[in-house]
Amino acid sequence: MTSPHPADPHPHPAGPAGSPAPPDAAARDELPEWLRPLAEAARTIEPRQLSTFLPPPDGGRPSAVLVLFGEGESGPELLLLERASSLRQHAGQASFPGGALDPEDGDPEGAGPWRAALREAEEETGLDPAGVRIFATLPRLYIPVSRFVVSPVLAWWRKPTPVAPQDPAETARVFTVPLARLCDPAHRGTALHPSGYRGPCFDVADTLVWGFTAGVIDRLLHYGGWERPWDDGRVLPLDHSA
Numbered sequence: 001m002t003s004p005h006p007a008d009p010h011p012h013p014a015g016p017a018g019s020p021a022p023p024d025a026a027a028r029d030e031l032p033e034w035l036r037p038l039a040e041a042a043r044t045i046e047p048r049q050l051s052t053f054l055p056p057p058d059g060g061r062p063s064a065v066l067v068l069f070g071e072g073e074s075g076p077e078l079l080l081l082e083r084a085s086s087l088r089q090h091a092g093q094a095s096f097p098g099g100a101l102d103p104e105d106g107d108p109e110g111a112g113p114w115r116a117a118l119r120e121a122e123e124e125t126g127l128d129p130a131g132v133r134i135f136a137t138l139p140r141l142y143i144p145v146s147r148f149v150v151s152p153v154l155a156w157w158r159k160p161t162p163v164a165p166q167d168p169a170e171t172a173r174v175f176t177v178p179l180a181r182l183c184d185p186a187h188r189g190t191a192l193h194p195s196g197y198r199g200p201c202f203d204v205a206d207t208l209v210w211g212f213t214a215g216v217i218d219r220l221l222h223y224g225g226w227e228r229p230w231d232d233g234r235v236l237p238l239d240h241s242a
Contacts (some may be wrong), residue, residue, distance in 0.1 A: 031135060032156075037224055039136055045138060045223065047140070050215075051215055053141060053212075054141065055142045061100050061149060063101060064098050064101065064116040064153050065096035065120075065213075066079075066096055066118065067153060068127075068157050069154070070176065071157075075178055076178065077178045078176065079175075080176070080209070081097055081173060081175070082175070084168065084171060096152070097127075114134050118153075123166060125164065125165070127161055128159070128161040131161055132155045135154055141216075177202075177205050182202055185231065187203050188230040189235065190233070191214065191235075199215055200215060
């Protein structure tokens with residue numbers, strides 16, 4: 001869990017319903033030095049630089065995830081959660097907070113993704129959106145098995161608050177992972193699914209992070225300048241029920 005910080009005497013501008021303002025130059029100026037290279041790279045990243053799974057011309061359900069960077073006792077870290085094992089899709093998998101856009105989130109081509117990412121993160125983990133500063137939204141990606149068209153929303157956790165599962169039927173665990181652990185070659189490998197899927201994975205925090213989430217993390221480590229050489233020939237088979 002993350003310890004609460006004192007209230008910010010100079011809160012940043014808010015959007016609808018008191019949510020933080022969308023990405024802008026001021027948001028990037030607030031970032032710590034270690035996060036600024038990623039913020040700069042995010043301005044020009046093309047979809048195919050992130051994944052080969054891109055949205056189809058038509059169809060798919062607009063959604064968003066919150067890729068939230070913070071600083072903990074072990075340095076820079078990412079917020080993740082473990083989905084409940086009873087869910088119909090992606091059960092038991094580690095993921096970013098997030099979900100489908102609701103009508104009140106607004107335009108999927110505009111502010112909808114960052115509003116949805118913050119709303120879903122608050123509903124799933126209990127974090128206070130007022131302490132989150134969005135600094136970029138990456139190109140939309142696609143998850144074929146669930147037909148989600150996902151916008152990864154990058155944010156800085158400038159004023160952390162306690163987090164925990166809000167609904168055990170949806171979220172089993174909320175946790176943070178140090179970037180140093182994600183970058184450590186000893187914790188990296190290639191996941192192999194019985195379906196034939198192969199992709200990067202991370203053996204961290206008593207779980208194997210793979211699939212869409214691991215693919216995004218892999219690219220963030222690269223574009224943030226944190227990636228270290230690792231053995232992609234180290235294959236970690238996934239259970240048939242995964």
